[in-house]
Amino acid sequence: MSSSDPLRDPALCREVLGRIEEALQGRSLRFMEVCGTHTVALFRSGVHSLLPSQVVHLTGPGCPVCVTHESEVAAYLELAGRDGVVIATFGDLMRVPGPGGASLKQAVAEGARVEVVYSPFDALAVAKANPGDKVVFLGIGFETTAPTVAATLRVAKAEGLSNFLVMPFHKLVPPALDVLLADPEMSVEGFMLPGHVSAIIGTAPYAPLAEKYRIPSVVAGFEPLDLLQAILLMAEMKRQDKPRVVNNYKRVVSDEGNPTARAIVEEVYRPCDALWRGIGSIPGSGLAMADAYKAHDAFEVLGVELRESPPLPGCRCGEVLKGKMPPDKCPLFAKACTPANPVGPCMVSTEGSCAAYFKYQLDLA
């Protein structure tokens, strides 16, 4: 699996690693990557194992599966058992444990109808093929996935496809970062900002945060050189004490983001408070269906409610997501909680921080 891509060039990467050491000048840098894909990229590329020891890596709330609240999992699992309901979902959610350890995978074994799809438009096709059933797409994901789901809803509405419903569980990143940074126990000194999310929202929403909390923040891509450059930029900003937001992923992210995608989201959804696992309710961090689309809202049509759901006993995913605890310091890590028997979602999702530590980190094995 060799690559001629300069973004994976070992010599260039070594050079940037050297410059990170220089920029640190012996001090430490505690940085958090906000995006789960960054977590995996850091490990898969081997960048994580090459970083100087002063660079302390914290994982953040950037895996959409991981931040899906217990009560949201309970709500869709309740639907998965109903007659005349087909759940359509991305594969990530299949193994996520809900109350009592139940999951969609288990629901399927017990007779629930669940379709794993690659796109919300595939779910639309399932709805067309099953006119007698309600097909419920689980709208989980950040700003990245919301526009596609919104576009699908627009098509469903235009075509009068009343049996296509969505459970809107989308979450918005900037309000969550604000809550994290306001936490006095938070010890993050730099943010690696999510590339895919930023492609939609641009860089402006992060600027007030960088200013208010004086935190160096870099929008990063997912290749090894992208990751290293982001860490270098954070280290340099810290050394110069000039925190700001830098867009270092300009080949994909424009500073303005994608106005068309945002317009679709604004048409279909309205902002609402949302529940984040381990963090709780964050004002304005979710998307509820706009009135014009209520006919496609699974909560409305099927009478589902989010009910108080007890947190999973012993699960410390919340602290991991807030960067207060490295995954391997959780008492359950690799003992009671493994990818085969996950207690919390950080261990089950392919982009979960606990799963990444368990799967890739050599010295923990």
Add this chain to the structure above:
Amino acid sequence: MGNKLLLDQGSGGLASHRLVADVFLRHLANPVLARMDDAALINPKGPLAVSTDSFTVDPIFFPGGDIGCLAVHGTVNDVAMLGAKPLYLTCGFILEEGFDLDDLERIVASMARAAKKAGVRVIAGDTKVVGRGAADKIFINTTGIGEVVSSRPPSGHRARPGDAVIVSGTLGDHGLTILSHRQGLSFEAPVQSDCASLNRLTLKLMQRLERVHVLRDPTRGGLATTLNEIAQQSGVGIHLEEPAIPVKPVVASGCEVLGLDPLYLANEGKLICILPGKLADQALAVMRRDPLGRDACVIGTVTAENPGKVVLRTGLGGRRLLGMLEGEQLPRIC
């Protein structure tokens, strides 16, 4: 004969006999099968290698093959990986009522071609027809019997520090083909299954290199899972160089799109050969002279460090674990 399979054709009566004669015997004919006794009479020599496998692949036809040739290749390869010479196959069919008879014939003809190419005979079989919905179109079970040709057959327990780890070609082709067709996805360049019988290649390796320690075909779970099994069976570490692992660009980019790892995808025409490091060049020369091994390369070494683990050195020189596949690979959200 109609176009769709009827329950009657699995009844054991005349309709069954006609199906067997018109489809199975016509394509798979050989003197042992033709006797139509309750069991096949064979006379193999020496120790035997026996393997059985069931094939339930969906879709049943895919670029590069179908469930029929896969049922032959898969079992032939399992027998061959013991350093044995596969000679005979038995096959059992579980067919769904209403299955298209033309498709059945295509599948059996494909099995016959694959068996002929591999030099094996189908000597016994069984057919059951189950009601609609009780099976998904067609399931095939094959059992392979082969003569062991080496006094020290290769085994997953025999990897030793200092051994070289060789693969016969590019990885993940079959797995990505099946997944992409199941989801109706297409890529810029076509992907095609690598399914093939590797017994002629393994026989050459066994004949020319006495000291082959391990032969394995990395099917479900892919290279990563198979090497983890070997590391655990042998109590050794396996160190891989990521840039040396051959993956076709279309497979690599397809996996990137779907959030899959080619090292965990199934292969149906590739083998892993582990043998003393000093014999690596000789093994490569033997493999590269065979069309099924022309892309063979050394991808790593067996070590005494990290017993039971597979460690990957990335293109950047970083190190990480390459663990076993947990459940099935699922596409990610973003």
